[in-house]
Amino acid sequence: MFADLVYQVLRKVPRGKVTTYSAIARAIGKPKAARAVGNALNKNPYAPQVPCHRVIKNSGEVGGFAHGTKKKIQLLGREGVIVKNGRVGKEFIVKHL
DNA sequence: GTTTTGACACCCG
DNA sequence: TCGGGTGCCAAAA
Numbered sequence: 001m002f003a004d005l006v007y008q009v010l011r012k013v014p015r016g017k018v019t020t021y022s023a024i025a026r027a028i029g030k031p032k033a034a035r036a037v038g039n040a041l042n043k044n045p046y047a048p049q050v051p052c053h054r055v056i057k058n059s060g061e062v063g064g065f066a067h068g069t070k071k072k073i074q075l076l077g078r079e080g081v082i083v084k085n086g087r088v089g090k091e092f093i094v095k096h097l
Numbered sequence: 098g099t100t101t102t103g104a105c106a107c108c109c110g
Numbered sequence: 111t112c113g114g115g116t117g118c119c120a121a122a123a
Contacts, residue, residue: 020116021116021117021118022115022116022117025116025117031115031116032115032116034115034116034117035116035117035118035119035120036117036119037117037118038117038118038119039117039118039119039120040118041118042118042119043118052118055118057116057117058115058116058117059116063117063118064117064118064119065118066118069118
């Protein structure tokens with residue numbers, strides 16, 4: 001399924017950087033399936049191998065998180081990504097995989 | 098009930 | 111204003 005594709009694309013994201021749902025959706029060939037990507041990450045069938053916390057909105061907002069949005073920001077900060085006021089530095093966001 | 102796929106509404110320019 | 115893009119959701123199987 002495309003969840004596997006999402007997983008592969010997501011693992012391409014280097015540590016300390018983040019990506020967007022749209023970027024992943026586009027990478028799998030479904031630019032309109034960004035929501036599906038979110039759900040795929042929500043279920044996260046690939047355990048900690050998939051850094052779903054490394055995926056944020058295209059707007060720079062961390063968006064939502066199944067395990068807690070607050071926790072997600074905490075994780076990102078741990079990765080080296082500076083999250084300020086629920087917003088991630090767009091410099092950390094890689095829109096092109 | 099759970100899991101997967103997807104078009105639309107809301108937001109920004 | 112209108113159009114385009116995004117989204118961790120909702121509907122279908």
